[in-house]
Amino acid sequence: MFEHGVAGTTVEDVQRAARVSASQLYHYFKEKKELVLAVVEHQIDEVLEAQQPLLSRLDSFEALQTWCDAIVALQEQRHCRGGCPIGSLASELSELEPEARDGLAAGFARWEARIRAGLQTMRERGKLAPEADPARLALGLLAALQGGLLLTQVRRETPPLRAALDMAMGHIRSFDAIRN
Amino acid sequence: MFEHGVAGTTVEDVQRAARVSASQLYHYFKEKKELVLAVVEHQIDEVLEAQQPLLSRLDSFEALQTWCDAIVALQEQRHCRGGCPIGSLASELSELEPEARDGLAAGFARWEARIRAGLQTMRERGKLAPEADPARLALGLLAALQGGLLLTQVRRETPPLRAALDMAMGHIRSFDAIRN
Protein backbone atom coordinates (compact mmCIF):
# COMPACT_ATOMS: atom_id res chain seq x y z
CA MET A 1 0.00 0.00 0.00
CA PHE A 2 2.97 2.25 0.57
CA GLU A 3 4.27 1.41 -2.90
CA HIS A 4 1.09 1.51 -4.94
CA GLY A 5 -1.32 3.42 -2.76
CA VAL A 6 -4.34 2.02 -0.98
CA ALA A 7 -6.59 2.04 -4.03
CA GLY A 8 -3.84 0.52 -6.13
CA THR A 9 -3.47 -2.45 -3.82
CA THR A 10 -5.99 -5.28 -4.06
CA VAL A 11 -6.85 -7.61 -1.24
CA GLU A 12 -5.47 -10.35 -3.44
CA ASP A 13 -2.12 -8.53 -3.54
CA VAL A 14 -2.11 -8.57 0.23
CA GLN A 15 -2.97 -12.26 0.24
CA ARG A 16 -0.05 -13.05 -2.02
CA ALA A 17 2.38 -10.92 -0.05
CA ALA A 18 1.28 -12.47 3.22
CA ARG A 19 1.07 -15.98 1.72
CA VAL A 20 -2.40 -16.29 3.10
CA SER A 21 -5.78 -17.26 1.67
CA ALA A 22 -8.85 -15.07 1.23
CA SER A 23 -10.77 -16.64 4.07
CA GLN A 24 -7.94 -15.97 6.46
CA LEU A 25 -7.79 -12.27 5.64
CA TYR A 26 -11.55 -11.92 5.94
CA HIS A 27 -11.47 -13.90 9.14
CA TYR A 28 -9.23 -11.35 10.81
CA PHE A 29 -10.41 -8.24 8.96
CA LYS A 30 -14.11 -7.74 8.31
CA GLU A 31 -13.47 -5.80 5.11
CA LYS A 32 -10.75 -4.01 3.22
CA LYS A 33 -11.48 -0.80 5.09
CA GLU A 34 -10.58 -2.48 8.35
CA LEU A 35 -7.36 -3.77 6.86
CA VAL A 36 -6.55 -0.24 5.76
CA LEU A 37 -7.12 1.08 9.26
CA ALA A 38 -4.68 -1.52 10.53
CA VAL A 39 -2.16 -0.42 7.93
CA VAL A 40 -2.57 3.17 9.09
CA GLU A 41 -1.82 2.24 12.68
CA HIS A 42 1.03 0.02 11.59
CA GLN A 43 2.72 2.68 9.49
CA ILE A 44 2.43 5.24 12.27
CA ASP A 45 4.06 2.88 14.73
CA GLU A 46 6.69 1.93 12.17
CA VAL A 47 7.68 5.50 11.42
CA LEU A 48 7.74 6.60 15.04
CA GLU A 49 9.69 3.54 16.04
CA ALA A 50 12.23 4.03 13.27
CA GLN A 51 12.77 7.60 14.41
CA GLN A 52 12.74 6.80 18.09
CA PRO A 53 16.55 6.69 18.48
CA LEU A 54 17.00 10.16 17.04
CA LEU A 55 13.71 11.66 18.20
CA SER A 56 14.12 10.69 21.82
CA ARG A 57 17.19 12.83 22.27
CA LEU A 58 16.35 15.94 20.33
CA ASP A 59 18.02 18.28 22.78
CA SER A 60 20.47 20.30 20.72
CA PHE A 61 20.77 21.95 17.33
CA GLU A 62 23.22 19.26 16.35
CA ALA A 63 20.73 16.54 17.23
CA LEU A 64 18.05 18.30 15.22
CA GLN A 65 20.36 18.59 12.26
CA THR A 66 21.36 14.94 12.55
CA TRP A 67 17.70 13.99 12.44
CA CYS A 68 17.12 16.09 9.32
CA ASP A 69 20.18 14.66 7.62
CA ALA A 70 19.04 11.13 8.37
CA ILE A 71 15.70 11.78 6.69
CA VAL A 72 17.36 13.20 3.60
CA ALA A 73 19.73 10.26 3.50
CA LEU A 74 16.84 7.83 3.73
CA GLN A 75 15.02 9.43 0.80
CA GLU A 76 18.19 9.42 -1.21
CA GLN A 77 18.59 5.73 -0.50
CA ARG A 78 15.04 5.19 -1.74
CA HIS A 79 15.88 7.14 -4.88
CA CYS A 80 13.10 9.50 -3.80
CA ARG A 81 10.49 6.88 -4.48
CA GLY A 82 7.48 7.14 -2.19
CA GLY A 83 6.88 10.06 0.09
CA CYS A 84 6.15 9.86 3.78
CA PRO A 85 4.34 6.63 4.67
CA ILE A 86 2.01 8.58 6.91
CA GLY A 87 1.64 11.62 4.69
CA SER A 88 0.79 9.57 1.62
CA LEU A 89 -1.94 7.73 3.48
CA ALA A 90 -3.19 11.02 4.87
CA SER A 91 -3.48 12.57 1.46
CA GLU A 92 -5.23 9.59 -0.05
CA LEU A 93 -7.62 8.83 2.80
CA SER A 94 -8.46 12.15 4.44
CA GLU A 95 -11.47 12.88 2.28
CA LEU A 96 -12.44 9.28 1.80
CA GLU A 97 -12.31 7.53 5.15
CA PRO A 98 -13.14 9.65 8.20
CA GLU A 99 -11.94 6.94 10.57
CA ALA A 100 -8.61 6.73 8.82
CA ARG A 101 -8.31 10.50 8.98
CA ASP A 102 -8.83 10.40 12.74
CA GLY A 103 -6.10 7.81 13.12
CA LEU A 104 -3.71 9.73 10.90
CA ALA A 105 -4.40 12.98 12.76
CA ALA A 106 -3.57 11.16 15.99
CA GLY A 107 -0.41 9.79 14.42
CA PHE A 108 0.77 13.21 13.32
CA ALA A 109 -0.06 14.50 16.80
CA ARG A 110 2.18 11.88 18.38
CA TRP A 111 4.99 12.69 15.97
CA GLU A 112 4.63 16.39 16.56
CA ALA A 113 4.54 15.87 20.33
CA ARG A 114 7.92 14.18 20.26
CA ILE A 115 9.49 16.99 18.30
CA ARG A 116 7.85 19.51 20.59
CA ALA A 117 9.20 17.70 23.63
CA GLY A 118 12.69 17.98 22.23
CA LEU A 119 12.38 21.69 21.58
CA GLN A 120 10.85 22.15 25.02
CA THR A 121 13.89 20.49 26.56
CA MET A 122 16.16 22.78 24.59
CA ARG A 123 14.27 25.81 25.86
CA GLU A 124 14.39 24.61 29.46
CA ARG A 125 18.11 24.09 29.18
CA GLY A 126 18.51 27.60 27.88
CA LYS A 127 19.58 26.63 24.40
CA LEU A 128 16.42 27.99 22.89
CA ALA A 129 15.28 31.52 23.66
CA PRO A 130 12.34 31.79 26.09
CA GLU A 131 10.21 33.54 23.47
CA ALA A 132 10.44 30.52 21.15
CA ASP A 133 7.18 28.58 20.92
CA PRO A 134 8.04 24.86 20.81
CA ALA A 135 4.54 23.88 19.76
CA ARG A 136 4.48 26.14 16.72
CA LEU A 137 8.08 25.36 15.81
CA ALA A 138 7.39 21.63 15.95
CA LEU A 139 4.28 22.00 13.82
CA GLY A 140 6.15 24.10 11.29
CA LEU A 141 9.04 21.68 11.15
CA LEU A 142 6.73 18.73 10.62
CA ALA A 143 4.87 20.62 7.88
CA ALA A 144 8.14 21.53 6.17
CA LEU A 145 9.15 17.89 6.32
CA GLN A 146 5.88 16.73 4.77
CA GLY A 147 5.95 19.32 2.03
CA GLY A 148 9.59 18.64 1.32
CA LEU A 149 8.93 14.93 1.05
CA LEU A 150 6.06 15.51 -1.35
CA LEU A 151 8.05 17.76 -3.67
CA THR A 152 10.98 15.38 -3.48
CA GLN A 153 8.74 12.47 -4.40
CA VAL A 154 7.33 14.31 -7.42
CA ARG A 155 10.66 15.59 -8.66
CA ARG A 156 12.65 12.50 -7.78
CA GLU A 157 15.48 14.51 -6.25
CA THR A 158 16.30 15.61 -2.74
CA PRO A 159 16.95 19.37 -3.07
CA PRO A 160 13.34 20.30 -2.29
CA LEU A 161 13.47 18.30 0.92
CA ARG A 162 16.78 19.87 1.86
CA ALA A 163 15.48 23.35 1.11
CA ALA A 164 12.40 22.77 3.23
CA LEU A 165 14.32 21.36 6.19
CA ASP A 166 17.06 23.98 5.94
CA MET A 167 14.40 26.65 6.00
CA ALA A 168 12.78 25.15 9.09
CA MET A 169 16.14 24.69 10.77
CA GLY A 170 17.15 28.23 9.91
CA HIS A 171 14.04 29.53 11.54
CA ILE A 172 14.54 27.45 14.66
CA ARG A 173 18.19 28.49 14.81
CA SER A 174 17.07 32.10 14.85
CA PHE A 175 15.92 31.35 18.40
CA ASP A 176 19.39 30.15 19.39
CA ALA A 177 19.77 31.61 22.89
CA ILE A 178 23.53 31.44 22.87
CA ARG A 179 24.54 32.79 19.49
CA ASN A 180 21.99 35.63 19.58
CA MET B 1 -11.50 14.10 -8.55
CA PHE B 2 -10.47 16.90 -6.22
CA GLU B 3 -13.23 15.89 -3.81
CA HIS B 4 -12.98 12.12 -3.89
CA GLY B 5 -9.57 11.48 -5.36
CA VAL B 6 -8.80 10.06 -8.78
CA ALA B 7 -9.41 6.44 -7.80
CA GLY B 8 -12.59 7.43 -6.00
CA THR B 9 -14.05 9.02 -9.11
CA THR B 10 -15.57 6.79 -11.78
CA VAL B 11 -15.85 7.72 -15.41
CA GLU B 12 -19.60 7.50 -14.89
CA ASP B 13 -19.33 10.17 -12.19
CA VAL B 14 -17.61 12.42 -14.69
CA GLN B 15 -20.31 11.69 -17.26
CA ARG B 16 -23.03 12.70 -14.85
CA ALA B 17 -21.24 15.85 -13.74
CA ALA B 18 -20.59 16.87 -17.32
CA ARG B 19 -24.07 15.77 -18.49
CA VAL B 20 -22.46 13.77 -21.21
CA SER B 21 -22.74 10.20 -22.44
CA ALA B 22 -20.09 7.51 -22.37
CA SER B 23 -19.39 7.64 -26.08
CA GLN B 24 -18.70 11.35 -25.89
CA LEU B 25 -16.13 10.99 -23.15
CA TYR B 26 -14.40 8.13 -24.91
CA HIS B 27 -14.56 10.06 -28.15
CA TYR B 28 -12.48 12.88 -26.71
CA PHE B 29 -10.40 10.85 -24.25
CA LYS B 30 -9.00 7.50 -25.26
CA GLU B 31 -9.14 6.15 -21.73
CA LYS B 32 -9.52 7.24 -18.14
CA LYS B 33 -5.79 7.80 -17.83
CA GLU B 34 -5.94 10.43 -20.54
CA LEU B 35 -8.80 12.14 -18.78
CA VAL B 36 -6.74 12.17 -15.61
CA LEU B 37 -3.83 13.80 -17.41
CA ALA B 38 -6.21 16.48 -18.64
CA VAL B 39 -7.41 17.01 -15.07
CA VAL B 40 -3.81 17.38 -13.95
CA GLU B 41 -3.15 20.10 -16.52
CA HIS B 42 -6.45 21.74 -15.75
CA GLN B 43 -5.86 21.91 -12.02
CA ILE B 44 -2.39 23.34 -12.50
CA ASP B 45 -3.73 26.09 -14.74
CA GLU B 46 -6.62 26.68 -12.38
CA VAL B 47 -4.41 27.09 -9.32
CA LEU B 48 -1.84 29.28 -11.06
CA GLU B 49 -4.55 31.42 -12.60
CA ALA B 50 -6.33 31.86 -9.28
CA GLN B 51 -3.08 33.01 -7.72
CA GLN B 52 -2.00 35.13 -10.64
CA PRO B 53 -3.25 38.44 -9.18
CA LEU B 54 -1.25 38.03 -5.98
CA LEU B 55 1.66 36.04 -7.43
CA SER B 56 2.39 38.50 -10.21
CA ARG B 57 3.28 41.28 -7.82
CA LEU B 58 5.21 39.51 -5.11
CA ASP B 59 7.65 42.33 -4.59
CA SER B 60 7.48 43.14 -0.91
CA PHE B 61 7.12 41.41 2.44
CA GLU B 62 3.62 42.83 2.68
CA ALA B 63 2.69 41.26 -0.65
CA LEU B 64 4.12 37.92 0.45
CA GLN B 65 2.18 38.10 3.68
CA THR B 66 -1.00 39.02 1.82
CA TRP B 67 -0.55 35.97 -0.37
CA CYS B 68 -0.09 33.70 2.65
CA ASP B 69 -3.11 35.17 4.38
CA ALA B 70 -5.23 34.63 1.30
CA ILE B 71 -4.32 30.95 1.22
CA VAL B 72 -5.19 30.50 4.87
CA ALA B 73 -8.48 32.33 4.34
CA LEU B 74 -9.32 30.08 1.42
CA GLN B 75 -8.75 26.93 3.44
CA GLU B 76 -10.82 28.33 6.27
CA GLN B 77 -13.62 29.00 3.84
CA ARG B 78 -13.38 25.39 2.68
CA HIS B 79 -13.55 24.26 6.30
CA CYS B 80 -10.17 22.68 5.64
CA ARG B 81 -11.69 20.12 3.35
CA GLY B 82 -9.39 19.03 0.57
CA GLY B 83 -5.72 19.92 0.47
CA CYS B 84 -3.89 21.46 -2.44
CA PRO B 85 -5.48 20.48 -5.76
CA ILE B 86 -2.03 19.92 -7.20
CA GLY B 87 -0.47 18.39 -4.11
CA SER B 88 -3.27 15.87 -3.68
CA LEU B 89 -2.92 14.71 -7.26
CA ALA B 90 0.83 14.56 -6.85
CA SER B 91 0.60 12.34 -3.82
CA GLU B 92 -1.93 10.01 -5.37
CA LEU B 93 -0.36 9.72 -8.82
CA SER B 94 3.40 10.05 -8.35
CA GLU B 95 4.04 6.34 -7.90
CA LEU B 96 1.23 5.22 -10.16
CA GLU B 97 1.31 7.28 -13.36
CA PRO B 98 4.74 8.41 -14.52
CA GLU B 99 3.22 10.73 -17.11
CA ALA B 100 1.06 12.40 -14.51
CA ARG B 101 4.11 12.78 -12.29
CA ASP B 102 5.96 14.55 -15.07
CA GLY B 103 3.08 16.97 -15.55
CA LEU B 104 2.78 17.63 -11.85
CA ALA B 105 6.51 18.20 -11.51
CA ALA B 106 6.27 20.74 -14.31
CA GLY B 107 3.30 22.37 -12.61
CA PHE B 108 5.18 22.71 -9.34
CA ALA B 109 8.13 24.09 -11.28
CA ARG B 110 5.96 26.81 -12.80
CA TRP B 111 4.51 27.70 -9.42
CA GLU B 112 7.92 27.78 -7.83
CA ALA B 113 9.27 29.91 -10.67
CA ARG B 114 6.69 32.60 -10.02
CA ILE B 115 7.50 32.76 -6.34
CA ARG B 116 11.20 32.81 -7.17
CA ALA B 117 10.67 35.65 -9.63
CA GLY B 118 9.00 37.69 -6.89
CA LEU B 119 11.82 37.09 -4.45
CA GLN B 120 14.33 37.86 -7.18
CA THR B 121 12.65 41.21 -7.76
CA MET B 122 12.80 41.94 -4.06
CA ARG B 123 16.50 41.19 -4.02
CA GLU B 124 17.17 43.34 -7.05
CA ARG B 125 15.31 46.21 -5.43
CA GLY B 126 17.41 45.82 -2.33
CA LYS B 127 14.62 44.65 -0.08
CA LEU B 128 16.14 41.22 0.25
CA ALA B 129 19.76 40.80 1.26
CA PRO B 130 22.18 39.83 -1.56
CA GLU B 131 23.10 36.61 0.22
CA ALA B 132 19.49 35.42 0.08
CA ASP B 133 18.94 32.59 -2.41
CA PRO B 134 15.58 33.17 -4.11
CA ALA B 135 15.51 29.69 -5.60
CA ARG B 136 15.94 27.92 -2.30
CA LEU B 137 13.63 30.28 -0.47
CA ALA B 138 10.91 29.75 -3.06
CA LEU B 139 11.32 26.00 -2.89
CA GLY B 140 11.17 26.06 0.89
CA LEU B 141 8.12 28.29 0.92
CA LEU B 142 6.29 26.06 -1.52
CA ALA B 143 7.19 22.99 0.53
CA ALA B 144 5.99 24.65 3.71
CA LEU B 145 2.75 25.51 1.96
CA GLN B 146 2.25 21.94 0.79
CA GLY B 147 3.04 20.43 4.16
CA GLY B 148 0.88 22.96 5.93
CA LEU B 149 -2.04 22.21 3.63
CA LEU B 150 -1.67 18.48 4.23
CA LEU B 151 -1.63 18.78 8.01
CA THR B 152 -4.50 21.24 7.87
CA GLN B 153 -6.50 18.83 5.74
CA VAL B 154 -5.92 15.95 8.14
CA ARG B 155 -6.63 17.95 11.28
CA ARG B 156 -9.42 20.04 9.83
CA GLU B 157 -8.06 23.25 11.31
CA THR B 158 -5.83 25.99 10.01
CA PRO B 159 -3.16 26.37 12.73
CA PRO B 160 -0.76 23.90 11.05
CA LEU B 161 -0.94 25.87 7.82
CA ARG B 162 -0.38 29.13 9.66
CA ALA B 163 2.54 27.68 11.58
CA ALA B 164 4.14 26.42 8.39
CA LEU B 165 3.71 29.67 6.49
CA ASP B 166 4.77 31.80 9.47
CA MET B 167 7.89 29.71 9.74
CA ALA B 168 8.69 30.18 6.08
CA MET B 169 7.93 33.89 6.24
CA GLY B 170 10.03 34.24 9.36
CA HIS B 171 12.95 32.69 7.57
CA ILE B 172 12.52 34.88 4.52
CA ARG B 173 12.18 37.97 6.74
CA SER B 174 15.51 37.12 8.29
CA PHE B 175 16.95 38.24 4.96
CA ASP B 176 15.23 41.62 5.23
CA ALA B 177 17.91 43.97 3.90
CA ILE B 178 16.45 47.03 5.56
CA ARG B 179 15.63 45.90 9.08
CA ASN B 180 18.86 43.92 9.48
Add this chain to the structure above:
DNA sequence: GCAAAAATGGAGTTGACAATCCAGAAAACG
Protein backbone atom coordinates in the same frame (compact mmCIF):
# COMPACT_ATOMS: atom_id res chain seq x y z
C1' DG C 1 -9.06 -38.81 23.74
C1' DC C 2 -13.01 -36.49 22.26
C1' DA C 3 -16.19 -32.94 21.32
C1' DA C 4 -16.63 -28.16 20.43
C1' DA C 5 -14.62 -24.14 18.60
C1' DA C 6 -11.48 -21.72 15.84
C1' DA C 7 -8.82 -21.43 11.73
C1' DT C 8 -7.86 -22.40 6.89
C1' DG C 9 -7.93 -23.22 1.64
C1' DG C 10 -9.78 -22.09 -2.41
C1' DA C 11 -13.46 -22.13 -5.57
C1' DG C 12 -17.48 -19.37 -6.35
C1' DT C 13 -20.62 -15.25 -6.45
C1' DT C 14 -21.70 -10.61 -7.06
C1' DG C 15 -21.35 -6.10 -8.33
C1' DA C 16 -19.14 -2.30 -10.27
C1' DC C 17 -16.57 -0.03 -13.50
C1' DA C 18 -13.73 0.74 -17.68
C1' DA C 19 -14.27 0.35 -22.26
C1' DT C 20 -16.91 -0.96 -26.72
C1' DC C 21 -20.42 -0.94 -30.23
C1' DC C 22 -23.74 0.51 -33.27
C1' DA C 23 -27.54 2.98 -34.78
C1' DG C 24 -28.97 7.43 -35.54
C1' DA C 25 -28.37 12.67 -35.58
C1' DA C 26 -25.94 16.66 -36.76
C1' DA C 27 -22.27 19.20 -39.35
C1' DA C 28 -19.27 20.00 -42.95
C1' DC C 29 -18.36 20.31 -47.61
C1' DG C 30 -18.80 20.45 -52.42
Add this chain to the structure above:
DNA sequence: CGTTTTCTGGATTGTCAACTCCATTTTTGC
Protein backbone atom coordinates in the same frame (compact mmCIF):
# COMPACT_ATOMS: atom_id res chain seq x y z
C1' DC D 1 -29.06 18.73 -51.97
C1' DG D 2 -26.48 14.76 -51.32
C1' DT D 3 -22.71 12.54 -49.42
C1' DT D 4 -19.17 12.06 -46.30
C1' DT D 5 -17.45 12.89 -41.88
C1' DT D 6 -17.99 13.81 -37.22
C1' DC D 7 -20.59 13.47 -33.15
C1' DT D 8 -23.88 11.51 -29.78
C1' DG D 9 -26.91 8.35 -26.82
C1' DG D 10 -27.37 4.40 -24.52
C1' DA D 11 -27.25 -0.45 -24.24
C1' DT D 12 -23.74 -3.96 -23.80
C1' DT D 13 -19.61 -6.50 -22.76
C1' DG D 14 -15.70 -8.16 -20.38
C1' DT D 15 -12.75 -7.84 -16.58
C1' DC D 16 -11.44 -7.52 -12.18
C1' DA D 17 -11.73 -7.07 -7.40
C1' DA D 18 -14.31 -7.37 -3.00
C1' DC D 19 -16.43 -10.51 -0.50
C1' DT D 20 -18.83 -15.27 0.66
C1' DC D 21 -19.29 -20.17 1.45
C1' DC D 22 -18.36 -24.64 2.79
C1' DA D 23 -15.70 -28.59 3.32
C1' DT D 24 -11.56 -29.79 5.82
C1' DT D 25 -7.95 -29.30 9.21
C1' DT D 26 -6.09 -27.72 13.49
C1' DT D 27 -6.46 -26.22 18.08
C1' DT D 28 -8.63 -25.84 22.53
C1' DG D 29 -10.86 -27.22 26.76
C1' DC D 30 -12.52 -30.83 29.57
